[in-house]
Amino acid sequence: MKRVFSAIIAILAFAGVACAQSYQMTVITSSGKVISVDADDLLSVSFSPASIEIAPASGTDLADAFNGLDLSGVGLVDVKLEAGGEYTCNAPVNCAATLQILGDVDNPAKIKMGDNKFLVIDKGLALANVEIDASECNTQLICWNSTPSVPAVESGQFVILDPVIVNNVKVTGMTSSFMYDGGKAYVWDAMTINNCVLEWESQDKNGFNFASSMPIVWNVSNNTMYSKVKTGQNFIGCSGKRPWQVTGYESRKGEINFENNTFFQLANSKQFFNTNTLKGQKNELFTFKKNIFVDCSNKKIYANITNNNAQLTCEDNTYWFDGAAYEEPSSYNSDAGLQTDPAFVDPANGDFTPTGAEQVEKKTGDPRWL
Numbered sequence: 001m002k003r004v005f006s007a008i009i010a011i012l013a014f015a016g017v018a019c020a021q022s023y024q025m026t027v028i029t030s031s032g033k034v035i036s037v038d039a040d041d042l043l044s045v046s047f048s049p050a051s052i053e054i055a056p057a058s059g060t061d062l063a064d065a066f067n068g069l070d071l072s073g074v075g076l077v078d079v080k081l082e083a084g085g086e087y088t089c090n091a092p093v094n095c096a097a098t099l100q101i102l103g104d105v106d107n108p109a110k111i112k113m114g115d116n117k118f119l120v121i122d123k124g125l126a127l128a129n130v131e132i133d134a135s136e137c138n139t140q141l142i143c144w145n146s147t148p149s150v151p152a153v154e155s156g157q158f159v160i161l162d163p164v165i166v167n168n169v170k171v172t173g174m175t176s177s178f179m180y181d182g183g184k185a186y187v188w189d190a191m192t193i194n195n196c197v198l199e200w201e202s203q204d205k206n207g208f209n210f211a212s213s214m215p216i217v218w219n220v221s222n223n224t225m226y227s228k229v230k231t232g233q234n235f236i237g238c239s240g241k242r243p244w245q246v247t248g249y250e251s252r253k254g255e256i257n258f259e260n261n262t263f264f265q266l267a268n269s270k271q272f273f274n275t276n277t278l279k280g281q282k283n284e285l286f287t288f289k290k291n292i293f294v295d296c297s298n299k300k301i302y303a304n305i306t307n308n309n310a311q312l313t314c315e316d317n318t319y320w321f322d323g324a325a326y327e328e329p330s331s332y333n334s335d336a337g338l339q340t341d342p343a344f345v346d347p348a349n350g351d352f353t354p355t356g357a358e359q360v361e362k363k364t365g366d367p368r369w370l
Contacts, residue, residue, distance in 0.1 A: 051076040052097075058085035062111065063093055071097055078102075081109035081130065090114035095121050096149045098162045103129035105168060113137040122148045122186075124162020127169055135173030135201065140180035140209065142166075148184055153247040157187040157213075157240070164191040164215075171198050177205045181213035187246050191215040193223060195368075199350065200227040200266075206237040206274070207266065214240030214277070217255045224352055224366045225261065230268035230295060238275045244283050254284045261291045262352045262365040264344075271304045272297035279304055285311045292318040292342050292354065292365035299326045316362050318342050338364065 052074050056065040062079075071077070074097045081087065083104035089111055093099075099121055103109035108129045111118075115138055119125070122145040134141060148158045171178065178198055200207065207225070215238075225235075243254035256278075266272065272293070278284045286305055293301055299321050306312045318338040319326050325339040342354040342365065353369040354360060363370055 053078045055080040058082045062089045063091035083107040085109040092117040098124040100126040126165045128167040131170040140177040143180045144182040146182040155247040157185045159187045169196045174200045177209040180209045186213040188215040192219045196223045198225045203231040208236045210238040221259045226264035234271045234274040235267040236273045257287045259289045267297045287313045289315045290364040294320045
C-alpha cells in the first residue's frame with residue numbers, strides 16, 4: 001500500500017521583526033526532488049487529501065483488501081487489479097473516498113460476486129476494465145451511501161463533484177439495479193457509462209434506480225444493455241431535484257445523452273425512462289442518436305420524458321417491438337427512426353450483431369457489433 005501526500009506551501013515575506021536565528025525546512029518529494037524553504041518566509045503549510053494505492057493479488061477478496069485501511073484524510077483510493085486476475089467480493093466494499101478500480105484494458109480482471117452489494121460509496125468513481133459475475137448477487141451492485149459523508153448544499157442535495165465513470169465493464173447475471181442512489185438526494189456533476197455490456201438475468205428493480213437523485217450531465221454511449229427475459233420494471237428511474245434548482249447550478253441546463261447503444265427486452269411493459277421531475281422541462285436537454293431499441297418500453301421510449309416541451313433531439317434510432325417497426329408518437333419526437341428489423345444474429349445468447357441493412361449502413365447501435 002502506498003500513501004501519497006501533496007504539500008501546498010505558501011511563501012510570503014513577514015513584515016515583522018526578523019528572528020534572531022534562521023531555520024530551513026527541507027521537503028524531499030517521492031521523486032527525490034529537494035525543496036528548501038527559509039522558515040522566516042514560511043506563512044503556512046497545508047496538506048491536500050492523501051491518495052492510497054493498493055494492488056491486491058489475484059485470488060483476493062476485494063472486501064478483505066479494504067479491511068483495516070485507515071481512510072481518514074484520504075481523498076482517493078486507487079485500486080490496481082492484475083491483468084486477467086480473478087477476484088471475489090463476498091462483502092460490500094465501503095469507501096468514503098473517491099474510488100478508482102482499474103483492470104487491464106486488454107485482459108480485464110474478473111470479479112465473482114457473493115450475495116451482497118459490490119460498492120457502497122459517496123464520492124466519485126472510476127471503474128474500468130473488469131468483468132463482473134453477478135449471478136449469485138440478488139441486490140444492487142453499485143450503491144451510494146444512505147448516510148453520506150459529504151455535507152448537503154443549501155437546496156438539500158449531496159453534490160458529487162468528482163466524475164462517475166464506468167468504462168469497459170461487463171456484468172452478467174444481474175437481477176437488481178446496476179446503480180442505486182441509496183434513497184438519498186445525490187447530484188452527480190458528471191456521469192459516464194461507456195463501452196459496457198450489462199446483462200440482466202431478470203430485473204426486480206429499476207436498472208438505474210435514482211429515485212431521489214439526478215445527474216447534471218449523463219453520457220451513455222457505445223453500450224449493450226439487455227435482459228434475458230422481458231422485464232416488467234422501469235429501466236431508469238430518475239426523479240431527483242431538477243439540475244437548475246440545485247444550489248450552485250442555477251444557471252445550468254441538464255444534459256442526458258444516449259448515443260450508439262443497443263437495448264433489448266428492457267422495461268418491456270413499463271417505462272424506459274421514468275422521470276416526473278424532468279418531463280416537459282425546457283431546461284433539460286435530451287439527445288438520443290443511433291440507438292437500437294428492441295422490445296423495450298411497450299412502444300413508448302420517450303413517453304415520460306417529454307410532452308413536446310422538453311428539448312428532445314432524436315436521430316437514426318431503431319424502434320422495433322414484437323416483430324414490427326413502430327413510430328414514437330410525433331408529440332414526443334419528430335424522428336421516425338429506422339423502420340426495419342435490426343435482425344440480431346443471436347440475442348438469446350448475447351450476440352447482438354445487427355444484420356439489418358439500414359442499421360449496418362448507418363452504423364447504429366453498440367459499435368462492438370459492427
